[in-house]
Every structure is written in structure tokens, then in C-alpha cells.
Amino acid sequence: MEREAPLGVRERLDRPPVELGLRSIIYAFAVFLTLYTIYYAYTLFWVRVRFANVFLGVGVALFYLVQLLEKHVAKRSGDGLVAETDDTESSLFEHGPWKALDVVMLLAGAVVALALAGYVEFNFARLLEDAPIFGWTTTDYYVGVAAMVLVTDATRRAYGNVIAGVVVAGIAYAFAGPYLPGVLYHTGMDWQQVARNGAIGLTGVYGFILEVGTTAVAIFLMFAGMAKAYGLMDLVLNLSREVRNVLETGVVQVAVVGSMIMGSITGSAAANTATTGSFTIPMIKDQGVREDFACAIESVASSGGQMLPPIMGVAAFLMADILGIPYLEVVKAGLFPALLFYFSVGAAVHLIIHKFDWTTDAEGTFDKSILLDGIHYVIPLGVLLYTLVVLRFSPLSAGFYTIVALVPSALLKRLIDAYRGDDEPVEVAVDFTVTTFDGLRQGAVDMAPLVGILASLGIVITMVEQTGLGARISFRMLALAGGILVVLLLLAMATSILFGLGMPTPAAYIVVAALVAPALTTSETFTIQPLTAHMFVFYFAMLSAITPPVAVAVAVGARIADSDFLQSCKQALRIGAPGFVIPFAFVANDGIIVWSSSTPIDLLVVLAGTVAVVVATVGYDGASDLGWPHRIVYLVIAGGAMFGPQMVQLGTAGLLMLTLALANTGRLPAVVTPSRQ
Structure with missing residues (x-):
């Protein structure tokens, strides 16, 4: 699928007033959110939860406004915000009462998000220090309920009813505990307890998941947004075309590598399949690869990208925080399993291409000048590795210095290109400034859908902890295993796949970390180290993206490839089969995880x-x-x-x-x- 060229400044202004105004507000919110995050990474001027509160308010408001633009207002997609309508005139209320109601709800959601953040910020000292001792006010409880409703709705809009249903089920479970049988029974909570634990006590919505998400996760997604604005996706596409000329397997292996790298950043196998797959799947099919295999290759690569350090679909930061270990230890632990999976997918693709004779002639040449187009990415990636591995900075600080290195590197590349092409320096400066601000906007827009789900998952985890459900599930799994490690691992595998179905990476990992991982670490019979256990359940939660009946990554890829869903699932399981064995292997050989x-x-x-x-x-x-x-x-x-x-x-x-x-x-x-x- 051919990508649209970015719109120029004059073209951006040539829009209906309502659309232009809404885009301007979105632009301002997004740029503010990215600069706010970068400034916080530099100064750490607040405690993390206070920073996360403001981020939550602006981020959710930004998400609602982007939804309003995409669903009801936008007429063109040249700046990356895709329209769903084909109308020629801009009118918010031209599609009937339900559309009008949705517009009102989206506007109300944005306003409520900002109001809630303002309330918590204004009362922050009291909520943090005084309220746990002297109690919360009735208004506090109402604000807590409103925050929980808001982030659940944002999750529904971003990721669908199934994941939002998990949040609703978690809240309902807190109320219904006294009426449930067996392992599900607990003494129950009233609405004030739910509001306090779920939000206004600065837990739940404002818990550690949101804190990690709005700092370590956000800074890397914002770096990725800026890198894309500077041409990262174009570079990957151009490299794919060149490698096709010199490899017998053609563009397929490059598509695998590119999808895994980009998948590590996106935090969702389905989203990565939709974005990178939109151009890799057609290229794979153009080589003669059958539709179901083209879909399967992209789906498995996008799912495997979630396992790839240093970001691991943004789960690496969450894992380090949950286990209370340095982030670098998680990166080290994830390196060899990811390389094994990476190698297995590459080997499977290589054999499949030769088995079915889908090879290319590979008689062309590789244009090495393409590599020079991406030379400016070497400096920020070097800074990232140096700050994380040598200096052992936190992910937030490392991300800050990586962005600081990216901007002058990209500018230097533009100036060199301008000198070679005799472009006017002023024109280059203006173009680079616009591109940089576009990158600031893109990073925040990419992050915005994730804010709601990180906050809502905090509710789920808090309810699981407060009701003791996680401990009871772990005890029941250990009882069913009967002291046999293989049975316990198989139960953990099945449960992780079940809980991971359809969820983006952070959501899937958080759920299995709370409900499944404790069963592997609390037994006195087995000696599974916590990091190994978390990697085990994390892998299977990720593999749920290619596991029927949901197989969300395959479903997305099948639509792009125009292939049969079940046949594509079969091929995805064939290519990704080693991924279902590698977690058992690193439990048996834990030197792969703990060096x-x-x-x-x-x-x-x-x-x-x-x-x-x-x-x-x-x-x-x-x-x-x-x-x-x-x-x-x-x-x-x-x-x-x-x-x-x-x-x-x-x-x-x-x-x-x-x-x-x-x-x-x-x-x-x-x-x-x-x-x-």
C-alpha cells in the first residue's frame, strides 16, 4: 500500500474551520505532552505519581480529541491522522442523533479528563498525606468513580469491548465476592472502598502501572514517533526493496526483521501487523508467496517483536518494576530467548521459501547509499546502549539522552543533504522545524491510546490484590499440578494464553504477572526463579496473538493479505512453533535467562x-x-x-x-x- 506524502503547511491550513481548529488543539496538546515528558525526564521535578496524574489527564483528553477527529471530522490523512469519512463538508451533527451523542461524549470525555487531573493536582498533598489518616471526602469518592469510568471507556474505545470487559469484571468481582463460590469467594467491598482502592487513594488508576507507562514507556514511544517523522519507516521500506535484489529469499527476511524491530516499540502485535503489514504483506505476496503464508510470516514476526529487548513491547519496564530489579537485568534475561525465537522464525521462513520455490533470482545489486540515509540513527542508538549498559541510567534518563542525540543527528543529516542538493538553508531549517514538531506530535498521539489501558489495568491489579484472588489461583494451580513441574508449566502456559487473548502487550503481561506467575514462584517444591517465571508467562501471553480462536494478529494480517483466517493460523503456528517450546527450554536451562x-x-x-x-x-x-x-x-x-x-x-x-x-x-x-x- 502506497503511503501518502506529508502535507505542507499551506495544505494543512486549507481545511474547514472546525477541522482546522480541532487539529490545532490536538497538535498543541500532543506537543505539550511530549515536551512535558522530556522536561520531566531531565528534571524529575515531581514525584512520579503526581507527574503521572497530569500525563493521564492530558493523554486521555488527547485520545478523545483524536477519536473525535478521526471518526467525525477529518477529511484527509496526510499528517498521520486517518479519516473514516468520505464527505466533502465538515459537520459534526450530520449523521443523526447517535453520531451527535458520540461527539458529545467524546468532548465530555476530554473535558472530564482534564478536570479530574486538575482536581487531583489541586488536592494532591491532601490526598497523598492527610486523607489516608483523616479520611476522604464524599467528593473524593465521586472523583474516584469518575476516574475509573473514564479510563474504562477510553480502554473500550482504544482496544475494544473484550479488554474493557476485563476491567468491568474486575470491579464487579470486588462487589460480588460474598456471593461467589470456591476459589472466587472473598468478603467483598462497598463502593467507597472500590473508589478508594481503584483511584482516589492514588492507587489503582494512579498505581505503579500508570507511573511506569507515563515515564519509561512514554519516553521510548515518543522517541519512536520522532524517529518515524525523520523517516525511519521510509528507510525500512527502502532497505527492504534493496535487499530483495541480493537475497534468494527476497524481501521476506527483511520484512521479518523490520516487523520484529518495529513490534518491539509498538506494544501491540495487532497494531504492528496493521502498520508494518500494510506494506510488508503486499511485498511478500508480490514475490509469489501464498496469501496465508504472507499473513502468517508478518503475524509471527510482529508477535515476536514484543519479546525483543530493549523495549519488549514496553513490557520490559513493567517487569523490572514488578520484580524490583534493575531494568538492565530484564534486558539481559530477554536477550537470548528473543534471539532464539528470532532465529527460529528466520530459519522457518528460509526453509519455507525454498521448500515452495518462492525464491528470487537475486541477480541485482545492493545500493549501499541507502545505508547512508539511515546513518543519523546510529548516534542516538549508540547513546541508548551506552546510557543503559555502561552508565546504567534508568530507562527514563536513557530515553531522554537518546532523544537529545536524535534531534541534532537528524538536523546534521538534513544539512548535508541540503548542501549536496543546493537547497536553501532557510527552507531546510523551516522544514526540519516542522518535521520535529510533527515528531513531537506523533509520539504523543501514538502514546495516547495506551494511557487509558495502563490506568484501567491498575484497577484490575488492585482488585486482584485486595481480594486475594491471585494467591488463591496460584494455590489452586499448585494443587492441580500435584507436585509435577511439567503439569504446572502446562497449566501456566494454558492460563497465560487464555488471559493474553486479544490484549496488547502491557495488558497481557500485567494480567498474567498478577494471576499466573505467582504459582511458579511460591511453591517450595520447585525452584523457578522469579525472573524466569515472569519471562515464561510473558512469552505465552505474547504467543496468544497467533493462537486460535482469537489470534488477533493473524486476524488483522488475514484482512490485509485477503487470506483464510484458519489456514493463516495454521501456518502461523507452524512458523511460530519453536516459540511454544523455548519457554519450557529456558525453565529447564535457566542459564539462558540468568547468565x-x-x-x-x-x-x-x-x-x-x-x-x-x-x-x-x-x-x-x-x-x-x-x-x-x-x-x-x-x-x-x-x-x-x-x-x-x-x-x-x-x-x-x-x-x-x-x-x-x-x-x-x-x-x-x-x-x-x-x-x-
């Missing part, structure tokens, strides 16, 4: 097992199609390499390499299947 002297051996044997799983699920070893007897042999080898005693692991890893070497030299007989489906 130690055993890490190199653990990584080697799990890598060998991953290769064996890929060959078995694809049914191709690089030389010939494999029948089920050969596939089963590879699965046995995978099991031995990943889960056997160390000598068995090393032996089967060696056997795998020998088997593949013999197969690709034609010395190993294979059972060739007659059908390639």
Missing part, C-alpha cells in the same frame, strides 16, 4: 533443539521434503537437546548437526511427501 557459567552450553543445546523443531514443523531439511517418520525423529532430537541430561543434550545436538549435514549432501535417505500443504 552464568552454564549459559554458553545452555544456549548451544537449546539452539540445536530449536533448529530440530523448525525442521520438523516445516517438514523440510534444506534438501528434501520430510515424511512423518523423519519429522518425529527431529522432534525426539529436539527433546533430547533441550530437556535431557547434559551429556544427552550435547550428544543429540551433535547428532542433529550430523543429520543435517548428511541430508544436505545427499547421503541421508528421506521420505518425500507428495503434497506441499
